[in-house]
Amino acid sequence: MFDDLIDPDPPRPGLDTLANVSERARRLRRRREATRVMSLGAVAGLLVGSLAFVVDGDPDRTTDISESLDDGEDVVVDLDELVNPTTLPEPATANTAPSTAATAPSDSSPTDQTTTTPAAANPATTTTTMALPTEPVPFLAVGDSVMLGAAPALSQRGLVIDAAVSRQMIDMVPVFEQFRDLGLFGAVVVVHLGTNGSFSQATLDAFLATLDGVPNVILMTVRADRGWTAENNALLRAADLEGDNKILIDWETLSSQCPGECFYEDGIHLRPVGQQYYANLIADVIGL
Amino acid sequence: MSDSAGFVDQFEELFGVAYRASFAILGERGEAEDCAQDALAKALARWGRIEDRATPWVARVATNAAIDRWRKRTRSHPHEPPDGSDDPLRLRRADLVRALRALPRRQREAVVLRHLLDLTERDTASAMGCTAGTVKSATSRGLAALRTTLGPTWALED
Numbered sequence: 530m531f532d533d534l535i536d537p538d539p540p541r542p543g544l545d546t547l548a549n550v551s552e553r554a555r556r557l558r559r560r561r562e563a564t565r566v567m568s569l570g571a572v573a574g575l576l577v578g579s580l581a582f583v584v585d586g587d588p589d590r591t592t593d594i595s596e597s598l599d600d601g602e603d604v605v606v607d608l609d610e611l612v613n614p615t616t617l618p619e620p621a622t623a624n625t626a627p628s629t630a631a632t633a634p635s636d637s638s639p640t641d642q643t644t645t646t647p648a649a650a651n652p653a654t655t656t657t658t659m660a661l662p663t664e665p666v667p668f669l670a671v672g673d674s675v676m677l678g679a680a681p682a683l684s685q686r687g688l689v690i691d692a693a694v695s696r697q698m699i700d701m702v703p704v705f706e707q708f709r710d711l712g713l714f715g716a717v718v719v720v721h722l723g724t725n726g727s728f729s730q731a732t733l734d735a736f737l738a739t740l741d742g743v744p745n746v747i748l749m750t751v752r753a754d755r756g757w758t759a760e761n762n763a764l765l766r767a768a769d770l771e772g773d774n775k776i777l778i779d780w781e782t783l784s785s786q787c788p789g790e791c792f793y794e795d796g797i798h799l800r801p802v803g804q805q806y807y808a809n810l811i812a813d814v815i816g817l
Numbered sequence: 818m819s820d821s822a823g824f825v826d827q828f829e830e831l832f833g834v835a836y837r838a839s840f841a842i843l844g845e846r847g848e849a850e851d852c853a854q855d856a857l858a859k860a861l862a863r864w865g866r867i868e869d870r871a872t873p874w875v876a877r878v879a880t881n882a883a884i885d886r887w888r889k890r891t892r893s894h895p896h897e898p899p900d901g902s903d904d905p906l907r908l909r910r911a912d913l914v915r916a917l918r919a920l921p922r923r924q925r926e927a928v929v930l931r932h933l934l935d936l937t938e939r940d941t942a943s944a945m946g947c948t949a950g951t952v953k954s955a956t957s958r959g960l961a962a963l964r965t966t967l968g969p970t971w972a973l974e975d
Contacts, residue, residue, distance in 0.1 A: 530971070531933050534841040534910055540850060542832040547825070553858030596866075681946075687921040 594678070594798045598694060601680035605690045665715035668815060671701065672721035675751075675807075678799045682808035686817045688719065698722040699732045705739035714743045717815050721749040721780070723765065724797060727757035733764050737775070746774050747814055750781040753797045778810055824864050827871060831857055834872055834934060835879035841933050842883035842917075843890075844910045852883050873936055873944025880929045887914050916966040923947075924959030931956050 668688045670676060676683070677692035684690060701722065708714060718740055722728075728736075740746045748769060750762040762781055769777035784791070784803075791803030799807055824831075835853035843849050856879035860867060867874045917925050923945065930941040931952065938949045945952065963971070 531841060531913070533906060534844070534913070534933075535837060536840040536846065536849070539833060539836050539840070540846065542829060546832065546850075546854065547828055550828075550854050550857045550861060551821075553854060554861035557858055557862040685923050685946075687923075 593800075594793050594795070597678040597793075597798065597800070597804070598674055601677035601690075601692065604680045604684040605677060605692050665713055667715035668717045668719075668817070669715065670719035670721070670811065672696070672719075672749075673724050675724055675798060676721045679804040679807045682804040683811065686808055686812040688811070688815075688817075695725050696722060697726050698728040698736055702732065702735050702739065705736060709739045709742065714740065716743075717745045717747065718743050719747040719749070719811055719815075721751070723751040723757075723761035724753050724755075727761060728764070730764060733768060737768060740774070744774060745776060745815070747776050747778060747811065749778045749811075752781045752784045776814055778814060780807075780810075783810060821861065821864065823868050824861050824871075828857070831860065831871060831875045834876050838876055838879040838929065838934055839883040842880065842887055842910070842914055844907060848886065849883070852886055853879055856882055870940075870943045873930065873940045876930055876934045876936060877926055877944045880926065880933070884914060884918060884925075888918065912967060913963075913971075916963050919966065920959050920962055923951075924955045924962065927952050927955035928959040928963065932960075 666689045670683055670688045670690045670692070672690075672692040673696040674692070674694045676690065677694065680690045680692055720736075720740075737746070748765050750765050751758055758781070766777060766779070769775045784807075787803050787806040789802040790800055791806060792798065793800060832853055835856040836849055839849035839852035839856075840846065843852065856875050859878055860871060860875050864871075917929065920928070926945055927941060930936045930944055931938070936944065938952050941952045941956075942949045945955075947955075
């Protein structure tokens with residue numbers, strides 16, 4: 530029924546095509562390895578002390594988690610991509626100094642980390658995001674590595690997912706402000722943040738302020754044996770006021786009702802059965 | 818490396834699948850080839866995990882990547898016709914992609930894999946990680962929605 534849309538004379542790939550594909554695969558592997566190292570570091574940090582992890586840890590556990598996150602990477606989108614950044618030429622002096630990027634910042638997190646990356650190879654260009662006409666995302670889910678692991682299950686239920694390892698709420702405030710300004714929020718925004726460090730009331734308020742115009746904001750508490758979990762969850766629960774646009778999914782409580790072996794050994798990241806349970810919870814609340 | 822040997826053996830067939838999906842959606846050879854190469858690079862990068870279902874996997878990844886590219890293209894040129902001309906085939910393609918994008922992801926994938934790429938129900942189920950029954954119902958619902966959106970001229974039959 531779609532025959533007229535098919536190329537009647539498709540190209541036959543040659544050795545040059547295979548070489549191109551191999552090179553792209555090499556680049557992908559390098560990027561995934563960098564992500565993997567980052568995720569292993571995050572997982573190790575979330576376990577009870579990195580030394581205990583090294584002594585007692587089964588390497589397979591982090592491999593499993595890493596692979597589940599890797600599967601999630603296949604389906605997540607980058608919010609910047611939805612905003613549609615456009616690369617524009619800039620003066621050569623605009624980007625010559627090393628850039629500093631916080632990989633796991635938190636307004637009062639004990640796990641602050643900072644990495645310094647060299648300046649772009651070509652200092653004559655930089656990336657500038659342009660405001661373009663908007664197309665709201667009807668069902669958007671934003672989270673950290675817990676959601677990333679469940680991203681394939683969420684995607685199958687029709688959500689657009691932006692989730693990343695080590696993500697913290699404070700980093701998402703300016704992103705969400707831009708998203709709001711561009712009118713990209715749709716009917717539902719699911720938020721699952723707070724596993725990787727504490728956030729303050731002020732941060733939560735600023736974050737939620739960007740979602741004032743969203744009809745349905747689904748907030749999820751976090752499950753992690755960490756010092757900041759109780760305080761983060763208290764703030765999230767208190768944010769769910771009667772009659773407002775927010776709905777709370779108390780993941781810390783409901784996760785304990787997940788039937789079967791739902792979690793990896795860290796008690797945080799989800800095995801496949803847990804990913805389905807997690808996605809079902811969200812889909813049920815949304816009505817998907 | 819044994820992994821890549823299997824990939825090389827299937828390379829031409831996999832490229833054909835990825836290109837077919839990409840071209841059907843994008844309608845432009847260069848862009849479709851680039852999209853197909855991206856899909857195959859992803860496959861090669863994780864070949865050990867997908868080689869037993871490589872064809873449906875590549876089909877799914879290429880399809881979704883092509884739809885993403887189409888979306889970016891239309892957002893980059895919001896005031897132009899979707900494909901830059903009023904050629905009936907281009908407009909037809911644009912209508913189809915718009916209608917596909919409006920479908921829930923599972924229905925969209927089922928329709929594309931079954932009817933655009935002519936995969937069997939079994940291969941489609943493998944690609945989507947679900948049962949053949951789910952494929953059947955998702956395809957049926959997806960086609961029904963497309964009929965409503967696109968109208969009778971498309972002759973969309975189950």
